[in-house]
Each structure stands twice: as C-alpha cells, then as structure tokens.
Amino acid sequence: MHRRRLVLVSGTLWRRLRQLVQFVALALFGYLLARARGGNGFGLPLNILSRLNPLLGVSATVASRTLILTFLPILLTIAVTLVVGRVWCGWICPAGTILDLYGPRGRRGVPLKLRQAKYYILFTILAMAVLGSLAFMYLDPITAIIRGIAGVVYPALAKVPVIGPALKGLYLIPPITGTAPAPKAATISWAIAAVFIVMLVLNLIERRFWCRYLCPLGATIGLLSRWAWLKRAVRKEGVQPCRLDCPAGTNVTGFLALASRGRYAQASDLIRQTNPLTTVCGHVCP
Structure with a gap:
C-alpha cells in the first residue's frame, strides 16, 4: 500500500x-x-x-x-x-x-x-x-x-x-x-x-x-x-534549494547524494528521520 x-x-x-x-x-x-x-x-x-x-x-x-x-x-x-x-x-x-x-x-x-x-x-x-x-x-x-x-x-x-x-x-x-x-x-x-x-x-x-x-x-x-501515513516525498527536479534554506539542519549532504543517484525513497526517509520540521519545509525542499 x-x-x-x-x-x-x-x-x-x-x-x-x-x-x-x-x-x-x-x-x-x-x-x-x-x-x-x-x-x-x-x-x-x-x-x-x-x-x-x-x-x-x-x-x-x-x-x-x-x-x-x-x-x-x-x-x-x-x-x-x-x-x-x-x-x-x-x-x-x-x-x-x-x-x-x-x-x-x-x-x-x-x-x-x-x-x-x-x-x-x-x-x-x-x-x-x-x-x-x-x-x-x-x-x-x-x-x-x-x-x-x-x-x-x-x-x-x-x-x-x-x-x-x-x-x-x-x-x-x-x-x-x-x-x-x-x-x-x-x-x-x-x-x-x-x-x-x-x-x-x-x-x-x-x-x-x-x-x-x-x-x-x-x-x-x-x-x-517511521510508520506515519502521510510522508514527505522527494521529486527528481529541484533538490538544491534546501541546501541553504532548511530551517532545521537536515542532513542535506546525504539527502542530495541519495537524490542525485535516484534513490528518492531513501532521501525522503532521511529527511523524515533527521528533521523534526518536515511539515514546514515543503515550500523550499521538494
């Protein structure tokens, strides 16, 4: 599901x-x-x-x-x-x-x-x-x-x-x-x-x-x-803006590394696990 x-x-x-x-x-x-x-x-x-x-x-x-x-x-x-x-x-x-x-x-x-x-x-x-x-x-x-x-x-x-x-x-x-x-x-x-x-x-x-x-x-x-029904999803395009604007210090380096290799599900999990404000950054970080 x-x-x-x-x-x-x-x-x-x-x-x-x-x-x-x-x-x-x-x-x-x-x-x-x-x-x-x-x-x-x-x-x-x-x-x-x-x-x-x-x-x-x-x-x-x-x-x-x-x-x-x-x-x-x-x-x-x-x-x-x-x-x-x-x-x-x-x-x-x-x-x-x-x-x-x-x-x-x-x-x-x-x-x-x-x-x-x-x-x-x-x-x-x-x-x-x-x-x-x-x-x-x-x-x-x-x-x-x-x-x-x-x-x-x-x-x-x-x-x-x-x-x-x-x-x-x-x-x-x-x-x-x-x-x-x-x-x-x-x-x-x-x-x-x-x-x-x-x-x-x-x-x-x-x-x-x-x-x-x-x-x-x-x-x-x-x-x-980890079992939340609604989760952040990462799009392929536009992953760079969050490098400077993330308000919660997400592991951006690891996020970008995963996204650049097409591992978007893992990138989404990384955001969810390391950022307590994932419901806030959607306007910047895709």
Whole structure:
C-alpha cells in the first residue's frame, strides 16, 4: 500500500499557520502553568501537555506496573503522529517553540552521529522505568521546562520589586520545599532546572540543538513517525534549494547524494528521520 504524499499549497501560508499554532500552544502552556492553582477557565487539565506526553505516560506506566488512566490522552498524540508524523515537535512542543526563537540555523560542524544520542537517552529512560525508576525523566523537555520555570525563573522574578507583586496569586507547581529541607530543595530545583538552562545554551551552537541531538521525547516521536501515513516525498527536479534554506539542519549532504543517484525513497526517509520540521519545509525542499 502506498502512503500518500503531503502536498503544501502555499509555503508562506503554511509557515505562518505553523507559527500561529506554535504561539497559541506556547501561550496556553504558559497560562496553564501560571494557573496551576485553582481553575483555569477553559475546562482543560492543568497538566494537559504532560498527559499528552507519550514518553512520560509510557515510562510512568511501566515504572508503576499500573495502567494510569491519566495518561490515556497519549493515545491521541500517538494517533496523530502515525497519521501526519512529527507534528508534536514542529507545532506543539513549548520547548521546541522557545528554541525556534534564536540561534544559528543549519548545521554548525556538529557530527551527524550525535543524532543517535537521543535514542540512547530514550532507551536509558525506558530501561530505568523497567527497573521501577523515573530518575532520568528530568531529561524529558516538558518536565525540564516546567521545573526550570517553576524552580528558577519564577522564584527569581518573584523577588524583583516591580514584577514580584504582579505575580502575586500565581502558583506554578507544588513547591519542592514541601517535601524536603530548604537547602536540599534548592539543590534539587537547580539540578532539574539545569537541563532547561543547558537546552537554552546549546541553542547558541545550533538552532534546535536539543531537539535534533538529545531530546528523548523527540526520539519517541521520531520512532513513531517511521510508520506515519502521510510522508514527505522527494521529486527528481529541484533538490538544491534546501541546501541553504532548511530551517532545521537536515542532513542535506546525504539527502542530495541519495537524490542525485535516484534513490528518492531513501532521501525522503532521511529527511523524515533527521528533521523534526518536515511539515514546514515543503515550500523550499521538494
């Protein structure tokens, strides 16, 4: 059975639509995070992104040896990924949206083999879950960004004379100090937030560095997208424009080498496996 091609009508319109969805998703994430105490007015679970997170859902279920109904929404994420591919990475993930805002585009001399690191991290997390531990879940981007903002950013802003009073009444997550002595709690907060800080710093080397090389959630979505119903297809003509314009640092050299030998199916697979934004580049890369 042949999979259908994903054809984009207008590259500019598609790009703006994606940016709009990213903005709305990030704004909703920020609002729900800030309103973690009390109702949010939308009738949405405050931890909706965590519930949609297949890595967190599977790891928690395996570690607890219990079917956690809270994570049933991950079936929606899995279903969407199996239909259209890595939409989560390019459209929904708040970490990816933040990392899209700055940093140099394209590859900056980072070895391509480093892309495999995220799969080793993923398998380590799953192996620990089998042993009943979620100790490495702080490497999950959703967990890292929540803990980073709640454990470091919010407390820092709360101490600023002008901003602090404006934040009165907002409450991000249950304080770690409720379960540990203050010095130890501070250490835990900074240790977890360090992952978020590292994500931001690595983006100075290459835009979406974390997404392409280290993100275990991205690895999970990437593995699922191998069976996506809609996939990018490569045409014989016009394979050169993406050399300069790819926004996600796809392995363009390997792509062009395969396409030049007529191996278009393999070239399409290479794009899908190495580029989390394959639904974005259709207006440039055929």
